[in-house]
Amino acid sequence: MCVGANARDKCRVQSIDDYQCSGSLEADFPQLCSLMKIREVPVVTSRIQTSTSPSADRRALEASQSQVWCESAMTTWCPKPRLQVELDFEDRQSVKEVKISGWKVDSLMVQVLSKILPSLSHLQSLHMWQVGLNDRTFASLKNTLFLCSNLRTVILEGNPLPEENFHLLMGEDSMLTHLSLRNNRIGEEGARLIGSALSTTRSANRNLVSLNLAFNSIGDAGAIHIAHGLRLNRTLLCLSLANNHIGDAGAAPLAEILAPFALTHEEVVERRRLLMSRSACPSQATAADSKCECPLSVPSSSSLEPNVGKGAKGSSKKKDAPKKDEKPVGGHTGGGPGKREEPKPAKKASDTKVPRGRAGRSGRKDKQPLVQESEDKNSAVQKSPEPTETVSPLLDPGVQHTGGRVIVPGNTALTALNLAGNKLTERSLPLFLSSVGSQGKGGLLHLRLQRNCFPPDCDTFLKIQEMMSLRDPLNRSPSGQVDDVQGQAA
Known part of the structure; x- marks a missing residue:
């Protein structure tokens, strides 16, 4: 049955390329599935956002950013394939969020999504949990996501890829601000690619503010790559590396980049190049x-x-x-x-x-x-x-020269770091205590180190807890009840 004003014209459409989307997912989705000859068409269920008050928007933002702490996924299992849609208004063309969970998105379904998602002008969030993506379908989906002008949040969980190309979602041209890649079996190579996407000496991601990498297999080597990507990135605010088999060797560089650190030879060379570029026109120097x-x-x-x-x-x-x-x-x-x-x-x-x-x-x-x-x-x-000058820490006015080394201020942009459920011992704790303590104003406001390989009554750990409690502006429960609940959820 055809739906919409141009029902007869849509019935005559022979291919998906000729189909013109109306902007209503409930109307277009069955039509596109029919054109692709998909036998079992998932049911579309929609609900309208209940409140749009400023306080509700603020709570939604806090919930989105706090995802790095609460590691339990907000996913629902359905006995039949179902496409869950959240509308911004009563208008069926105001799709704000799309959730796909528990059923396989094959190449045919990816073609349907590639046609329909860019037509949803209000789409801001896409959740895909255990949908069976492979490298080919992921590449096609990635290209589609970049065509969605207002899409800012992507949750892609439980979808391991052989080539671990998740970093393609974090390119310089990506407009995503929140990205969750939990439970995707990301290892050292995937972490290296993600670290390079966060920043190199020549480039840096400037939009992503929240990254969830919990429940992967990053390990010490992968954590070192992530820490290297954080050296020159001043955009990311929240990072979760919980349950990633990270030990002291991987935690040390993460702690070191929080405090002032020395530039590598490659970074010094790039700093000189930037200074020479500015000296070519002295008006850019000050x-x-x-x-x-x-x-x-x-x-x-x-x-x-x-x-x-x-x-x-x-x-x-x-x-x-x-x-x-x-x-x-x-x-x-x-x-x-x-x-x-x-x-x-x-x-x-x-x-x-x-x-x-x-x-x-x-x-x-x-x-x-x-x-x-x-x-x-x-x-x-x-x-x-x-903008290119201000985002580069290599040209930070606080750079110092000490003992033949170039020292730059540490990463104080990162406000939340989750390392819970790893393999850290007491040897890592003094590094975090010293680095966070040296940050002064700004810097980390949340540091989660629970469920590691040290006793919870460790003296250094208790000092870190006390220090972070004083730094946390959102610490509404002095008794720690909120932290206990989140810790159990993690």
């Missing part, structure tokens, strides 16, 4: 110089020298320049303070009989917009390279 661009600089004394002896033009530009630049031009006849130079445009304008005072003022009105316009253009041009 915030004060950022007001002007080298080729178009007006206030520079060197740019004023060709105007010496040109009468009104030279004097008007000189008045707009800083006072420091006026002194070298003092050799010019009548040069000196700006007030003495004002009458000069009147003297040169011999064809007019306007009094000197008016001529001086009119000269300023004529010239000032030109100079102001050039400064506005310069500042507009200068704004473009600023």
Whole structure:
């Protein structure tokens, strides 16, 4: 049965390529499955979001970010294949969230999703739990996700891939902000690819703020790769590495990047390259110089020298320049303070009989917009390279040179780190105590180290707990009841 205003036209469609999606998943999904000759079509069930108040949105955001702590997946098992949809409004075209769990998404179903998901303009979240993806279907799905303009959250759990190409969801062109890859058997190679996606000396992910890698097989070697990716990443806020067989060897580099650390040779070389790139145009070196661009600089004394002896033009530009630049031009006849130079445009304008005072003022009105316009253009041009400079810790103003090494401030962007359920011993704890303690303002607000290989009454662990309790702004339960519940869920 055809649904929608163009029901007859849709009935005549012979292939999925010719089908025009209406934006209503409930109407388009059965039609597309029929065109792909899928025998068992999953049932679409939808519900409307109950509240859109600011407090509800805030609670939803906190729940999304706290996923790195609560490791129990919010998945429901259905006896029959079912597509769960959450609507933003009563309008059937306002699909906000799609959940697929417990049934296989084969190549035919991926083609259906590739057709329908980009047409959902309100889609923000996609949950896929144990859907049997392989490398081929994952690659096709990844391309589809990048076509969803408002998609920001992807939960892809229980889908191990032989090639471990999950890092493709974290490329520089990815707009995802929340990504969960729990229980995907990610090992050392997958962790290496993910670490490189977080950052290298030449690139860094700038959108992902929450990454859940719990219940994988990252191990010590994989944790080292993740820590290396966190060295120059200043976007990620929440990271979960719970239950990943990580021991002291893997925990040490994770603790070290939280405090100031020395750059590697490769990072030092890249820092020099960036500094040389900035020195090619000194106006990019400081915030004060950022007001002007080298080729178009007006206030520079060197740019004023060709105007010496040109009468009104030279004097008007000189008045707009800083006072420091006026002194070298003092050799010019009548040069000196700006007030003495004002009458000069009147003297040169011999064809007019306007009094000197008016001529001086009119000269300023004529010239000032030109100079102001050039400064506005310069500042507009200068704004473009600023994001690339600010996101690179290699150019951090707090860089220090000590003992022949280049020391950069540690990663204080990361606010939540979950290492619960691993193999850490008491030897790792002093590193975290020292690193987090050195961060001062900012830095980690949540550090979970429960269920590792040290007694819960360990003195260093208790000190870490006390320190994190003081740093945690969301610690609403002094008795620790909330932490106990989350710890059990983890």
